[in-house]
Each structure stands twice: as C-alpha cells, then as structure tokens.
Amino acid sequence: MSDINDLEIVDRVLAGDNEAFSGIIQDYQNRIFRYVYSKVYDYDEALDMTQEIFVMTMESLKSFRRESKFSTWLYSIMVNYCKNYRKKRERYAVIPITRGDGAEEFELQIPDDREDPARDIIDGDSLRIVKEELFNLPDDYREILILRDIEGLSYNDIVRVLGINLSSVKVRIHRGRAMLKKRLVERGFV
C-alpha cells in the first residue's frame, strides 16, 4: 500500500470512520508481527504486542504530523513499544532459539511469485535455518536486517525509525550481513 493510500485511510479514521483502520491493520500486521516476533520469539506474545501497537497507533493518530511517511511513523511506534516492553520484561533478552522447532511456531511460506523456483535454492528447511541464524544474531544486527532486507525500508527510513545516524545504519547492515553469511556458510548454505 502506498503512502497516499495510507494517508487517505488516516484521514478517514480521523473523520470518525474507525472501520477504515482495518486497511492499515491488514497491510501492516505481518510486518509489525515479524519485527515483534524477532524480539520475543513467542507467537502469542508477539500477537498481543502487535495488537497493542495497532491500538497505540490508533490512539495517537491525531499526533501524526505527516512529516514522514505513515509507515515510518508506524515503525517508530513499533520500535519504541518494543524498547519499552523490553525494559519491562527483561526475560526474553536472553532466551536462545531452540534449533529445529521454528517450523512448528510459524507458517513459513515461500513466495509463489518467484521467476524460477527450480533454480532457487530456498526451500522450507533452508528458510527455517535462515530464520534461526537471523534470529540468533545480536539484537542490533538482527533488527536492522529485518527492517532492511525483509521489510525493505530505505536507509533514510531506518535512520528515522531507529534514531541513529546513516553511517551507523551502514555499519550495522554490513556487519549483520557478514555475520549471517558466515554462520550460514558454517551450516552449508550460501
């Protein structure tokens, strides 16, 4: 969904049409959920957090000043919510991912719109391993790779969402990718 569509929905919601907000939820629920899940590693907890983020977004919609894209503003709320959540609940900061059970928690789907699936090396097991290794990265690298390589945020949007400077964004992306590549090579991928 483009930012223009997002803004139209925002206008409708501010005019009193609460049901219009379902368009925002449908478009962003998986994006928010993926980021949140990478923080807590628990499906139900991530679901609760995602829903709280949407409620919070709805409640603070009047404060959206349209200085940035709606998606960037929403991601900022998401990142801040997760930071505050982490402060409240320290326990998940040290929970390791148990290898081999990722597929049971998630319904990992391979996109069907690939040009040449036969040529692609990515299958369900590979995705599970990639997910495990990605989620085992240090928090700063994992977070930035999710925003960049999964959600497709631009470097400038990441700067705004995370509140760090551009060079830090670049360094974290380099190091995160290098670290992930090294780990996947050790497991026989890439």
Added chain:
Amino acid sequence: MKIEHIEFSVLSDFHDDMLSPEKREAVLALIRECAACKKEYEDLQTLVRMVSCLKGMGIKNGDEFTRHVICLIETRRTRSYFRKLVPSAAVAALIVFAVGLDYFGGRSQRTETATTMTSAPSVDLPRPSINGVRAIHEISSDYGIKKTLSILRSNSARVVMMSDSYIEGEAPARGFNNLCREFEAAQTHASYGMATPVSMREPEMAQENSVYIAEQFAASGARDGGIVRFRVNLR
C-alpha cells in the same frame, strides 16, 4: 580504486545502491573482471534473497486478527470515554455529599436543640440562628457579679462581654438548663424573703474567671456540640 578484491562492506553498499556513481562504476568493473569478487557478490545477493523470503512469515489468521484489533480499539475507546467522565462524576459526588452533609448535619443539630427544649420546658432556649445571627437568651440574676460569674464558671459558660448591668456569654446547650435553674432558684429564694448574695463588682476577678471559663467552655462545647448565647441581667 586500487584493491585486489572488493571489501564486503563496499559490496553491501553496492547492492543497496548506496555508492556514488563513480565508485559504483569502479566496483562494477571489478565484479566483471574478478571472478572471486563476482562470486562474493553473488553470495551476497543469495543471502539477501534468502533473508527477504522470510517475508512469508506472518500472522496465521489475519482477518480474524484485524477484526479483533478493531473490536479492541472500540472497547478501549468506550472505556476511555467513561474514564474521562470519572473526574466530573467524582466532583458531582463530592458536591452531593457536601450538600447532604450540610442538610443532615444541620437537621441533627436542630433535633438536638429540640430534644433539650423538650426535656426542660421551663427554659426558653434560643431558636437556631437565622442568617448567621444567633438569638440571645435573657436570664435574670439576683446574685452579685461574683456569684454570677461563679455560677457561669461552674456551668462551663464563657463570658463574652460584661458591664455593670449585664453579662453576655455563651454556654454549651446541653448544660444550659442547669445554668438557668440556678439563677431561677435565687429568684425563688428572694421571693420568699431570703437574703440574696451581696453584689460585688470586681472586673479584674471577672476577667480571670472568664479566662478559666473560656477554657472550660472550649472543652465542653467541643464535646457537647451546640452552644447558646445568653445575657444575664444583673439587678
């Protein structure tokens, strides 16, 4: 750019189109020429593609989730609306409570006064104050000023004003009947030709007494509740 192989960070920037046009051209040329650099770049592309495939992860039942969130938003909004009314409701409750307290408190005070009047019909107790002006009960005393002050003191009355002809003061409503009876007794004795106490007009003594009486009055007044203003006319 004089390098044998391209650094991973430069390849990463190249992949994300974060290099200047000149540097980008240089990296592109190296990738074409160097097989190792080309392999490194292809590995990076594969890595990014694999990570991006995790886009498939998501909420299992998105529509249900959407409906649930919308319901939650509506519920919270309603709750928030009522929560905003809480301060107003609290103020309204306080006002009602204060008015009720004033009404019932005043009524109980009137009831107490009425009870006192019923138990001592011979004494005409003052009516409750009207517009803040309390009625003064008139008493006649055949005693001298010293004895009168002594009687007032023994009944925990407080002298407010004193002259040669009268003493004004306040007394607890509950003990006011006894006070009146003592002065009436003196009148009875006088009517039967009994001697009345010699009048003594000593303002200093009265002042001392009034201080003592004031302390007593404060204690008993606080304990008993209502007060009665009176004027003792000296003969």
